[in-house]
Amino acid sequence: MNEPLLCDLSVPGRVGIRYPAPDVPLAELPAGLERQNLPLPEVYEVDVVRHFTRLSQLNHSIDTGFYPLGSCTMKYNPKLNEETARLPGFAHIHPLQPIETVQGSLALMFELQEWLIEIGGFAGVTLQPAAGAQGELTGILIIRAYFESRGETQRVKILVPDSAHGTNPATSAMSGMRVVELKSDLRGNVDLGALQAECDDTLAGLMLTNPNTLGLFDENVEEVIRLVHQAGGLVYGDGANMNALLGIVRPGDLGFDLLHYNLHKTFSTPHGGGGPGSGPVGVAAHLVDYLPAPVVAILEEADDESDLPPLYGLVTPSKSIGRVKAFHGHFGMAVRAYTYMRVHGKEGLRMISEYAVLNANYLLARLRDHYHVPFDRICMHEFVAEGRWPDAPDIHALDVSKRLMDFGFHPPTNYFPLIVHESLMIEPTETESKQVLDAFAEAMIKIAVEAHHQPELLKNAPHNTPVGRLDEVKAAKELVLCCAVGSYTE
Amino acid sequence: MNEPLLCDLSVPGRVGIRYPAPDVPLAELPAGLERQNLPLPEVYEVDVVRHFTRLSQLNHSIDTGFYPLGSCTMKYNPKLNEETARLPGFAHIHPLQPIETVQGSLALMFELQEWLIEIGGFAGVTLQPAAGAQGELTGILIIRAYFESRGETQRVKILVPDSAHGTNPATSAMSGMRVVELKSDLRGNVDLGALQAECDDTLAGLMLTNPNTLGLFDENVEEVIRLVHQAGGLVYGDGANMNALLGIVRPGDLGFDLLHYNLHKTFSTPHGGGGPGSGPVGVAAHLVDYLPAPVVAILEEADDESDLPPLYGLVTPSKSIGRVKAFHGHFGMAVRAYTYMRVHGKEGLRMISEYAVLNANYLLARLRDHYHVPFDRICMHEFVAEGRWPDAPDIHALDVSKRLMDFGFHPPTNYFPLIVHESLMIEPTETESKQVLDAFAEAMIKIAVEAHHQPELLKNAPHNTPVGRLDEVKAAKELVLCCAVGSYTE
């Protein structure tokens, strides 16, 4: 682990790529606005390639091993998607080209909208949001615009269950709504009593993750939705967990008014070490007019007689909340997700969810006797165990996680859901084979034993990784956030 | 290092890719010729990608570190070449397409021939040979055909200096020629006396590597060639070391009658873990008619008036030795090499050799006091040191090599040239920076010290690699060359 930083590799005079000399007369440089000092690295192509290649090897990734990070749906990302996204006809088109020159892209986006509408049971979809959190923001802004247009501006309360992902309350707050936390009941469902108590005429909506972040399908979901609707509110679905529901149930059928999808979870677009994602939002009929601009629509229907395809174009819904970003969303991710959907098709989509749920329940069954599972019932695509034992008081979930690294596995999610102490949120996904699940279960069981008999093995873990446990306090206190200024130029 | 073999990953029923059902009526399968048992793996795409991704990480490679493997010219392989070789217009054309549909390829091949002709000082070039060794075979077959056509069939003797690469004598023997080894003199040149003694009328030719495998430019090269020519023989150049000579001297000018290039050394096509290579052969005017078929030629000259480009085609030289392989050579490697040449151009080519020689001499200067260099004079692109010390009797070159791995470097070549005991043949190439050379020199110097004071560090090396030293005797004695039969099917 002695890979230096880029700034340490820099040697004056080097350059990693050459450019041609100008083939036009030189213009005068703008007086007073010319840059005097450009402290960037000076390295060769070989230095760059080696540096980043070596760095890459320090990562755990789906391509190198099992990655059961709960709520993140770390499924295998088919290589085909990377090829289709790089086709020059997709990768090298400008977002502002005349629509006549980008009918392929628009057709793809239109079809993707249609697939997402069908899968979720909605009436409209926007592909614009850049990630799940931006999908949430879009959703909340739509809710607000909806009530505004109905003159119900007093509806500013958003209910968020205590099991929710952090983006849910953060989004609501960011949109100027008032966040009220709802507690869960003993079976992990929304507490109906608590919900009822908040159902008043300030209620704008409920943000519901279902299956929730415990991996449980809310047993009262229809009642929950009924209550919110009855109080005049809307129900927003956090679709991060849609990997459990493809072809199983359509949120729109259950009464969800709107929901965001994560193409980078459910539809296999790669996570890229932290993005780019893509967070399309599906909405029921009464919200279609509020979708952000633009949406892809058919401007002229296909003409079968003259064998003309339809003309696709970009339109702005009548009461649109506006843009949530520049251009039309993460088209590159749409290409990957669409490729994935086409390869799976109608039957394949349902199989995805069936196997995701099967794998999770299998792991749950294998681990149940070794780890406490606070809400222990049939789970959906993930479940939450506890990384603590009364008779191993020093051990925390984080210790289990770090020790898992020594076995070549990525740890489960640790930091949430907050309602479980020392949570280990495990999502195996459907792309893992029984062999992998068994190997993981055995490592987990071994660690549970070690926790009791050799706790120091866990406390000092990981042992086989490029670096050991980090001093996070030092990082936050001393705040070194970049190479020292000028370090690129000796 | 617990990556299983593919056969151990196989689970009945799995498949890594689906294919469509037949869209035509089924034909009857051929009676009695149908396969009953196809013992291949049954795995998912994710298994395959993980398996080979993990395997890849067990390799040292140019992309991950310095690779001073003498005689192999492990220079950095620019990523651009990988892109151009994959352009659909190059990657997806059939070798037997009508020439009108492949003018782009033929133009590229023609230009590459021209570049190689100009760089080597020859009159013709064939791109057909698949690698250096096949270039040699082509060359020797040309020599034989040449003498045959002149009725000098008694010329069957090929002289090969004792410093030569193993392919030189192997090739000569394979072509039915009689191999006579020539010794080197004390300065590493061909021993002129020994040469003269063999210059009789059975002499077909001399295979000369220049700079030779000691990295030395033969100081008597003109005299050597004169002697061979005077005796009626031809001089074949092993161009594996052309990285020292681009724009420095043209072998054809020195009198070489023919020479093979290694596109996978000098012209940066990647080695691929053992190929594919490409070994074009350049020949002087008197040998052009013997080149293997086909050669790319201009069938109809360009017509400037009507703005028509030339028509390129494939032709068979009049006295061609025939084909040395199917189709037209490793076109994919030609694309990479041509891209490389275009990027370097006339000036750049000379700089390649200048820097290759500079880097080698710099390393030689830094190591000279620590390692015995048996032929110590200004070297070309590589040099040979000895991995032994009189006062460290247990240490062999191999120990130095293995210890180098602990420092993250690939070892030098060990198995040849045979005329140096315990040889460490070091070729840094021009793409390495002074920083890298210095780090390597420091590791080498440290190892020289360790050899004397902590020899066991070397004897037991490597320590930090995925596997330690191997039991090669067991491998050869027990001969396990594949997974047990039927291991793919439980």
Added chain:
Amino acid sequence: MLATIGVERLEDLFQDVPASFRFPELNLPPALTEMEAFAEMQDLASANESTHDLVCFLGAGAYHHYIPAAVDAILRRGEFLTAYTPYQPEVSQGTLRAIFDYQSLITSLTGMDVSNASHYDGATAAAEAVSLAYANFRGKRTKVVLSPNLHPHYRQTIHTYNHGSAIEITGEQVDIRMGPKALIPLIDENTALVIVQYPDFFGRIYDHTALVEAAHAKGALVSISANPLALGMLKAPGEFGADIVTGEGQPLGIPLTYGGPYLGIFATRTEYVRKMAGRLVGETVDNRGQKAYVLTLTAREQHIRREKATSNICTNQGLMALASAVYLSLLGKHGLRQVSELCYHKAHYAARQISQLEGYELWNSTPFYHEFVVRCPLPVEEINAYLLENGILGGYDLGQDYPELESHVLLAVTEMNSREEIDLLVETLAEVPHE
């Protein structure tokens, strides 16, 4: 597996799903195999005309630049491509160090102290600057002065983000022909933030020192939305004293891809780091005494802070940040300057040639970078249609966003445009039928 779980059939796992809605029949086409899907996608892709087929003079926030082959070679590496956000630093040093490299490169380029690990795009980064400023004044300042010369999409995004909030946006009414100084009178003690673009949407480059001084005099912050490639030859916004620098990172090695994924750049001063949205990588040591990297100041983020977080951002643009880091490393000090100047010189050549055509007039009268505005003798749509017939992707029709700029086109020229291409554009413009 079912036996281990203790159920009989796969369907038994879905008992919690209301039976009436369980297992809907989806009205979707059947599965394709890989080879069929690839063929279909090839067909769709070739229904587009790409910038490989057309000569491109379209910019307006997304630019056609050369992407060195090494960039994609790194991006394709599965270890980067298929990793999650580096929450577990022991097995994520690759991503963490690459982000640290990115942060270093962006702070150098912008002349700022800190950069986050990326935002979605140039528009949302600009919108997050508003949040930072608003939070910085704890909601006590509610005015944002927004230059009309900021990209229309960015302005629209800022409006969307702040609709119905306490924030009041002003400034867009200012005459677009004016430089940043025209905004100064609007800045007052209630102003939290001033936002300008550099080069502005019309390609113009202004010295923002006076604006920043004026804003600071009133206690307001200034955020500059910059084209990072332009910073290869232009004074860094940090030198103007900017408090925040945002920008669209697409020019730094990211393909056009019909508008995304791109890269939101966000850099600021150390004093605002705790108010900044997004991830941050910091340097520290591990328990073996090695230098190591980790996500830090996470207490700003949604997963810790929930409704009190500085932003809801979670997934950002990790891989795109990596692309730009590889790009900036390859070009480096010399290459970035060179490309930046190539764009500049070529754009000026084009502007000069076009302005000599009858009926066309250069609207820009002040220094510009690689984009400029031309008043056309005909509606831009007609001109562009004619250009397209001739294989040229024309510029952006400014009348869409600025009524006063009807028949004005915004043209972008980059290192990809050879002199021949520029000459072709000029000739073709000259030929546009004036019927």
Added chain:
Amino acid sequence: MLATIGVERLEDLFQDVPASFRFPELNLPPALTEMEAFAEMQDLASANESTHDLVCFLGAGAYHHYIPAAVDAILRRGEFLTAYTPYQPEVSQGTLRAIFDYQSLITSLTGMDVSNASHYDGATAAAEAVSLAYANFRGKRTKVVLSPNLHPHYRQTIHTYNHGSAIEITGEQVDIRMGPKALIPLIDENTALVIVQYPDFFGRIYDHTALVEAAHAKGALVSISANPLALGMLKAPGEFGADIVTGEGQPLGIPLTYGGPYLGIFATRTEYVRKMAGRLVGETVDNRGQKAYVLTLTAREQHIRREKATSNICTNQGLMALASAVYLSLLGKHGLRQVSELCYHKAHYAARQISQLEGYELWNSTPFYHEFVVRCPLPVEEINAYLLENGILGGYDLGQDYPELESHVLLAVTEMNSREEIDLLVETLAEVPHE
């Protein structure tokens, strides 16, 4: 650096080069930058018409198959791409294990005991079979019986390799309409090797059991040059008792690339392994007790044995072997069979349809795989020219190599050809103007 070396100028390093020839002025164009070179290569590439543009029915030893995306994703990995032959096993286990996987796959597929790590291509692999056989009999048998139904390029290569040697080649005079049995009378006690192709050059599939028995009865060896993809549905050559199996591995995930690089497959029986050319990876253990892999039996090879080596081969087709290993792993037991059968069924559909056209006649009368010969009413060149006008890449003109097959075309059909494409071919053939 010069100072450390002790010279003054770079040129001083080249004193040994004869001054009169030193530093020649090369008559070559100047350097291009990466973006210029890429543009030039794009232009060249688009001057070709690829199998993406044309409907391909051309085979004759190189075939248009689908290559799963995962194959290239692995091949692009720098650790495989930029490593040398794995001479140093401690830092080459990736390549070594991948080759071991390859060897295992090839032995399974061919039904043989051992496979080498690859040869250059199908032609040279066939030629190396001659060397093996010759060496096996220590030069005491000098006759090689060569089927005329072996690919013409392969036969030419065998001739080139053995020109002027003691080896005498016979068999090519046999009537091509006959099956392998026609070769039996030529096999005698001086015969070292019999070489046949399976499916043969005309696509025909024969049972070679009788031939092998006859050869073995005379003590001769038999080498079968097989299409590895056909082995997905056809009896393995090992089941016929073949002593050597060679073949062109291109159908296994390797792009057409105008003829190369491809992959020479070479497999044989354990008893001949020491006579075999090329590299071999064997399993062993390391000094830490781990299973590990290493190049073995190197005493056969040129770098150890020099003029006594079994062959001069050094660099082989490592990366292509890896491609085929990834391909075979992905398809596996079921997929390979499926693709193999798809080719078979589609070819038979095409043959049936074409044979119903007036003027066209199916030449093959015995079972065939995915290629077949059609007698045409016109010179093949004319037919192909018409097909090309209609976007179809026609078959191979057999008259080039077999005078008796003038106006006969060899057509190949693979899984890439949809029924519509086949129907288009048939319709277009029907339309060829008979002027």
